[in-house]
Amino acid sequence: MWKWLHPYANPEVSYHFTGKLIPWFTAISVILLVLGLGLALAFSPADYQQGESVRIFYLHVPAAMLSMGIYLGMAIAALTALVWQLKLAEASIAALAPIGATFTAIALLTGAAWGKPMWGTWWIWDARLTSELILLFLYLGVIALQNAFEDKSLAGKAASVLAIVGVVNLPIIHYSVEWWNTLHQGSTVSKLERPSMSADMFIPFVVCLFGFAFLVARIFGERFRAEIIARNSMRPWVKALVLAQEKN
Amino acid sequence: MAFDSLSDFFNMGGYAFYVWLSYGFSALVLIILAINSHRMEKQVFTQIKQRLKREEKLKQAALRRKEGK
Numbered sequence: 384m385w386k387w388l389h390p391y392a393n394p395e396v397s398y399h400f401t402g403k404l405i406p407w408f409t410a411i412s413v414i415l416l417v418l419g420l421g422l423a424l425a426f427s428p429a430d431y432q433q434g435e436s437v438r439i440f441y442l443h444v445p446a447a448m449l450s451m452g453i454y455l456g457m458a459i460a461a462l463t464a465l466v467w468q469l470k471l472a473e474a475s476i477a478a479l480a481p482i483g484a485t486f487t488a489i490a491l492l493t494g495a496a497w498g499k500p501m502w503g504t505w506w507i508w509d510a511r512l513t514s515e516l517i518l519l520f521l522y523l524g525v526i527a528l529q530n531a532f533e534d535k536s537l538a539g540k541a542a543s544v545l546a547i548v549g550v551v552n553l554p555i556i557h558y559s560v561e562w563w564n565t566l567h568q569g570s571t572v573s574k575l576e577r578p579s580m581s582a583d584m585f586i587p588f589v590v591c592l593f594g595f596a597f598l599v600a601r602i603f604g605e606r607f608r609a610e611i612i613a614r615n616s617m618r619p620w621v622k623a624l625v626l627a628q629e630k631n
Numbered sequence: 632m633a634f635d636s637l638s639d640f641f642n643m644g645g646y647a648f649y650v651w652l653s654y655g656f657s658a659l660v661l662i663i664l665a666i667n668s669h670r671m672e673k674q675v676f677t678q679i680k681q682r683l684k685r686e687e688k689l690k691q692a693a694l695r696r697k698e699g700k
Contacts, residue, residue: 424654425640428633435644439653446657485664493653500649598661602668609671616679625679 395620397471398611401604408601415594422587437584439497444572445592447490449599450518451553453483457525458550461543473539474614476546477529478606482599484522491515502566510559511567514552521549535614 423441430437457479464472494512495505506512525542532538560569571579572588580588615621634640643650 420654426633429644434646436646436649438643438650442653442657481668482664485660488660489657492656496649496653496656500646598665602665605668606671609668609675612672612679613675616675616682621679622683625676625683628676629680 392469392471394471394474394611394615394618398608401608405601405604408597408604412594412597412601415590415597419587419590419592419594423591427584427587428581433501436497436500439493440584441588441591443490443493443497444588445595446486446493447515448592449595450483450487450490450515451556452596453479453486453599454518454521454546454549454553457483458546461546464539464543465547470536470539470614471611473536473543474610475603475607476525476539476542477610478603480522480525480529480542480546481606482602484519484526486595486599487515487519487522491519498566507566509565509567510563511556511565514556514559517552518549518556521545521552524549 420441423438427438427441429435457476460472460475460479463469464476491512494515498507499505524545528542528545529538532541559565560567572585612621612624641647641651
């Protein structure tokens with residue numbers, strides 16, 4: 384397996400391989416999001432308590448799950464970057480942080496827009512909301528550290544340390560609704576048992592979740608390629624690419 | 632269909648503002664992120680191109696100085 388994986392640690396191979404995947408990610412994401420959001424907005428039933436406001440769920444929960452999933456991925460990349468000094472891992476941290484920050488912001492804002500009609504307030508300093516806000520600050524910290532140093536490998540190390548330390552926040556977010564008294568409801572779908580909702584709500588949710596996940600993959604692919612180029616700008620293969628582009 | 636008419640759909644059972652705020656904000660930030668990410672590679676290429684041109688200029692200037700002596 385290591386022999387098979389090894390070539391992908393080469394920046395040039397990774398750059399071209401990612402480029403081949405991007406159109407597929409884009410196509411799958413567009414199909415799933417059109418289908419999923421269409422079902423979510425027009426065909427899924429209204430909630431018997433929350434009425435039509437439940438349609439925010441199809442954005443809020445996928446965004447929140449992805450905000451945590453992307454962070455976990457970023458932290459694993461950070462560990463790889465620190466332990467094995469893999470430059471591609473540093474590139475993927477830089478590529479992931481802005482995407483994660485965007486999804487965290489979506490989770491927070493859609494949560495606020497859902498909280499206002501359901502709880503009567505846009506914001507409350509309870510455990511779930513506060514820990515998710517801290518996640519946003521962790522992302523912003525990683526982005527800031529990434530840009531704070533002229534030397535990319537020093538920047539990558541600093542950002543990696545923060546990303547790894549911040550992992551402690553993930554279980555806090557997940558279990559916050561059990562550990563503390565909070566306005567936020569408990570888990571509906573992100574648990575091991577059967578999801579506590581009917582299929583005509585659960586299916587659009589899953590379609591949306593995968594649609595957003597493939598959107599993340601597409602955006603990550605583009606950013607990852609740009610980061611690889613920026614980090615290898617002195618290499619002959621990058622110079623050749625630049626010159627080839629100039630001719631077009 | 633969960634709605635009887637188009638106006639029903641836009642009204643969202645009285646939650647129009649909150650529902651459309653959520654969908655509008657999410658669409659807006661994701662479109663900004665997608666455009667920004669799409670342009671990133673081109674920007675990096677332009678930067679490298681400029682650097683290569685600068686290096687080329689310096690090289691030729693050094694050559695000319697040598698010949699001048």
